[in-house]
Amino acid sequence: MYVVGMGMSPHDLLPEGLAVLREADTLAGGRRHLEECSWHKGGKLVLKGSVDKWLDEVGAWAEKGTVAVLASGDPGFYGILRRLTGRFGSVNLKVMPGVTTVQAAFARLRLSWDQAGIVSLHGRPLDCLWQFLSSHDQVAIFTDRENTPNRIAEALLQKGLANWGITVLEDLGRESEKVRKLDLEQASLLEFSPLNLVILSRLKPGRPLSLGLDEAFFEHAKGMITKKEVRAVALAKLSLKPGQILWDLGAGSGSVGIEASLLLPGGRVEAVEKNSARVDQIKANQARFEVGCLTVHEGEIMEIIPGLPRPDRVFVGGAGKDLAGIIAQVSSYLRPGGLVVASTVLMDSMIQARKAMTSLGFEVDLIQVQVSRGEPLAHDLRLVPLNPVWLITGQSKPCGE
16 A cells, blocks of 8 residues: 655656556545546545545455555645554555645745744644744644634734734645735634645744743732742642643732643643733733743632633632632542642641641642742841742542542
8 A cells, every 4th residue: 555645736746656646556535636636547535524434445445456545745744644554554555755735835935944843733622732832933833624824813812922923825736826924913804725834933032931930020919929939849749741731720920820831731721810900910921921821711719610621730829718618619620630739828728728628538738838038148148038838739539539
């Protein structure tokens, strides 16, 4: 069985690939590619409906003769090759590479692309995009009928991530090919050909995000921010993993959730804050550090929680007087084996949190973080203590226990 990358059009086919198509008994692929090979007199197997059923048919035809599977671009680059090797084994395939859409797109723009991020949103949630924005100045995006260029532009604007230009390349390799360089506002209002690739380009250098940023880097009300040393310990206690969902309840300036995004590639942060001024600060900090995976919810914690996706991790930084009630409500949504970390400077709140977690059957851990910072005094240093902070960690029982 042959797997042939068609590039942008049949004109991109190398002589070796074209020879394979001429000699194959059957061509298998999408309708568009098969129509481009209308000159072929052998069998045609159109991909429609279930891919698994189509692969069954491909396998049956391969037992009778030579089958060439046609793929857009390069079959090994976000293409059909993974499914084919999984079904038939790599030893039974011969792959003929083609020019990828990304290669062609950057060539049209006369740009190198060895440092670009590349993500496919084809059949995947738009949330998959966010992790690429924090680590690349250019991001190429494979779209689909749901994640269209205008929807991508709109999502960036909604999150305050306006520091990006967008180029949409439509119908590459065809007579109707079009390349449009736009700003996000323009792109959000336009319609595009379904055959497109999006390239996002950072307009100006962003502020790099790292763990343990000084409080001065975040917009915040005076003193109303988790100190960087406590932040580092809290993030360690949360034990974050890729793809997880974190709730940041009583988010304040958003510093914990924003730094947590570095430890959650492919994950999400849901920040809840009732104070409208602090909500504005969270959004400003989100835009400053270009954190796309964070969503801000304004309102009372107990009222917002039911509408959030189930969390793997929860940080409670500003719960007010009903910390125990919030922990109890959180437990109804927390995934099995999930972690809750509550932060407080008050002795009574610490006791509340510990009792609440214990009564819920959580495995509870309690630490106090006490930090002193060195400040100049005369010709030496003195240690200036910060308020000690309690971190109470509770872990729910794993599934099955």
